[in-house]
Amino acid sequence: MELLLTDQFLDQARRSPERLSQPVHQIVARASEGEPCGVEPAGESALVGWTREEEQRVGLWYLAGPQLERLEAGSAPLATTSRAELRELGVDDARIPEVQRATSLAALRALELPARIERRLEFVFLQQILGAPATREALRRRATSAAHLDRFLHGDLTELLLNLDAGQRRIVELADHGTIVVRGVAGSGKTAVILHRIFRLLAQRSLLERPRVLLLTFNRALATAAKELLIALGLRRGELEVSTFHKWCMDHAGLRARVLEPKERRELIWASRERVRSRTRPSTIWRLPSEFWEEEVHRIKGRNITSPAEYASLQRIGAGRALDQGGRELLWQVVEEYRARCERERRFDWDDVARLAAGRLEALGEARPSYDHVFVDEAQDLTVVGLRLIASLPRSTGSLCVAYDAAQSIYERGFRWRDCGIAVSSRRSFELRLNHRNTREILDAAEPLLVPLRRTQAGAREEDLLEPERTSRTGPKPRLIESGRGEECRAVARDIRRLIETEAVPPQNIAVLCYPNRMREQMIAALGAESIACQKHASDSGIRLADPSVKVLPVKSAKGLEFPVVYLIASSSAFRRFGAGAEGSDEELRRVLYMAMTRAMSALVIVHERGGLLPALRHLSGS
Numbered sequence: 001m002e003l004l005l006t007d008q009f010l011d012q013a014r015r016s017p018e019r020l021s022q023p024v025h026q027i028v029a030r031a032s033e034g035e036p037c038g039v040e041p042a043g044e045s046a047l048v049g050w051t052r053e054e055e056q057r058v059g060l061w062y063l064a065g066p067q068l069e070r071l072e073a074g075s076a077p078l079a080t081t082s083r084a085e086l087r088e089l090g091v092d093d094a095r096i097p098e099v100q101r102a103t104s105l106a107a108l109r110a111l112e113l114p115a116r117i118e119r120r121l122e123f124v125f126l127q128q129i130l131g132a133p134a135t136r137e138a139l140r141r142r143a144t145s146a147a148h149l150d151r152f153l154h155g156d157l158t159e160l161l162l163n164l165d166a167g168q169r170r171i172v173e174l175a176d177h178g179t180i181v182v183r184g185v186a187g188s189g190k191t192a193v194i195l196h197r198i199f200r201l202l203a204q205r206s207l208l209e210r211p212r213v214l215l216l217t218f219n220r221a222l223a224t225a226a227k228e229l230l231i232a233l234g235l236r237r238g239e240l241e242v243s244t245f246h247k248w249c250m251d252h253a254g255l256r257a258r259v260l261e262p263k264e265r266r267e268l269i270w271a272s273r274e275r276v277r278s279r280t281r282p283s284t285i286w287r288l289p290s291e292f293w294e295e296e297v298h299r300i301k302g303r304n305i306t307s308p309a310e311y312a313s314l315q316r317i318g319a320g321r322a323l324d325q326g327g328r329e330l331l332w333q334v335v336e337e338y339r340a341r342c343e344r345e346r347r348f349d350w351d352d353v354a355r356l357a358a359g360r361l362e363a364l365g366e367a368r369p370s371y372d373h374v375f376v377d378e379a380q381d382l383t384v385v386g387l388r389l390i391a392s393l394p395r396s397t398g399s400l401c402v403a404y405d406a407a408q409s410i411y412e413r414g415f416r417w418r419d420c421g422i423a424v425s426s427r428r429s430f431e432l433r434l435n436h437r438n439t440r441e442i443l444d445a446a447e448p449l450l451v452p453l454r455r456t457q458a459g460a461r462e463e464d465l466l467e468p469e470r471t472s473r474t475g476p477k478p479r480l481i482e483s484g485r486g487e488e489c490r491a492v493a494r495d496i497r498r499l500i501e502t503e504a505v506p507p508q509n510i511a512v513l514c515y516p517n518r519m520r521e522q523m524i525a526a527l528g529a530e531s532i533a534c535q536k537h538a539s540d541s542g543i544r545l546a547d548p549s550v551k552v553l554p555v556k557s558a559k560g561l562e563f564p565v566v567y568l569i570a571s572s573s574a575f576r577r578f579g580a581g582a583e584g585s586d587e588e589l590r591r592v593l594y595m596a597m598t599r600a601m602s603a604l605v606i607v608h609e610r611g612g613l614l615p616a617l618r619h620l621s622g623s
Contacts, residue, residue, distance in 0.1 A: 004139035007473040009062040017153035038119035077128035090117040182403040185468035186598035187437025190403040211372035218378040222560035249357035272337040285327040301351035302383030354386040372398040380404040387420035435468040439475035446597040449590045478604040493526035511551040511563040566600035571609040
């Protein structure tokens with residue numbers, strides 16, 4: 001039996017799986033026996049309200065708080081319930097007047113009606129007073145069974161399906177042929193829509209038609225999460241190829257070269273810059289920091305710009321810094337020097353991987369890998385070269401589905417889909433604006449980061465930002481924790497221990513997002529000192545999302561993921577690379593912080609050294 005869940009129910013269930021697991025199984029049993037609706041106790045005066053939506057579907061609402069026991073209406077809520085409806089709920093004609101006069105749950109229970117009838121009446125009573133169960137649209141999430149929900153609540157799975165609304169269902173059920181572009185805000189269900197569509201396509205397969213399907217993501221953690229869910233839903237291993245984009249390039253294009261680590265790439269670019277500077281005229285461009293040079297090299301190589309003239313005409317949208325023609329000429333020399341050094345040392349960066357893979361596939365001709373259906377999640381951070389390659393993968397009779405959120409773009413901005421060989425029809429281009437991941441309080445805290453980045457002029461490009469619609473789900477405001485200088489990791493570990501011990505939050509529901517990457521080791525050591533099970537995401541080890549442990553991730557590796565509780569270490573000194581001292585003016589920093597904060601489903605904790613909160617986040621402290 002399928003379960004439809006409100007966000008509030010799911011939020012409470014993730015906080016305390018054991019408390020709500022038993023009521024859910026009891027509800028499934030009652031619904032299977034034909035019961036139409038009711039309530040089940042969930043401890044601490046909380047109730048789970050439920051109704052049988054269809055033959056094999058049950059809706060669940062969480063109704064909380066001691067006030068339920070004392071709840072009194074200004075009038076009798078059941079007075080307006082018709083006698084016919086009360087008869088359907090099992091009330092004898094002689095008892096109907098008493099039921100209609102009840103003004104509280106206590107008064108209703110004092111009538112000593114049969115237990116099954118009392119449960120039904122309590123549901124209708126609370127429905128009339130609270131209004132919560134009356135809103136069917138609130139049933140946002142879907143578990144295929146009580147066992148599926150149990151696995152999710154205990155961390156064995158990282159996602160639930162969406163109970164799709166009409167707009168999402170339209171995307172999932174579109175005809176298979178052609179390109180689909182889904183543009184959505186953080187938490188709007190982009191990944192879930194992709195997974196539903198994949199599931200539908202593979203569920204329709206036959207012995208004669210077994211489509212070849214590829215799902216590409218930007219990071220490994222998201223690829224793992226998608227694979228876990230689809231296998232849990234019944235897909236067999238091997239029926240779907242899931243990979244990060246760059247791993248797919250390495251595996252399918254015969255690339256065996258060692259890719260430069262970020263530090264190595266940074267040093268090689270800087271050495272190239274110094275070499276060119278030593279032989280050319282003075283210029284203000286040499287005053288720009290190392291991250292500028294890294295970003296500009298990526299901008300050029302990610303578009304496969306091959307000549308100074310082509311670079312001179314490039315519109316550097318999203319670059320954040322103007323660059324005159326003289327500056328471009330010098331920068332082009334740095335890029336050529338960097339390329340020459342890479343070739344001499346037989347080294348490559350990730351931009352080279354995409355470019356070389358594209359060349360290799362073109363050389364393979366008819367022997368190149370191709371697919372019936374290709375799905376790309378978090379596409380906003382793929383380069384133009386990468387997107388062109390992806391656009392070439394579906395067969396002529398196949399489909400391509402691309403999902404992205406410009407607000408979370410960290411690495412790549414300023415292109416049009418047609419630059420990438422992707423033809424987008426208005427009939428197959430969609431927007432998802434409702435954020436149902438984050439509470440209103442978390443989204444209210446994150447949204448100010450995007451205000452300076454919104455563009456309202458005519459001629460909008462793909463990177464223009466959508467205004468999210470807020471969920472009705474509420475929760476605590478994000479907390480700020482101050483620590484001594486260099487003590488952020490210890491402060492996080494102590495607070496996590498308190499959360500686990502006093503609020504019974506399962507460790508797997510907690511993530512710590514770190515920047516820079518080297519902070520992961522300090523965080524792991526601090527959690528170990530508090531005897532807290534933890535694991536880190538690293539380039540050589542990945543992360544097991546279902547593992548019963550606190551997850552420690554680099555900020556950028558959290559893209560596409562969600563956790564009930566997120567700790568973000570946000571000291572200015574840690575984010576120095578972004579130019580964080582400039583009163584939050586750095587566009588990339590704002591996007592990174594927005595993405596990080598919107599990973600939190602229910603609780604967000606910002607930790608910073610005393611007096612060192614990032615300027616972009618000062619609105620959280622009221623200063």
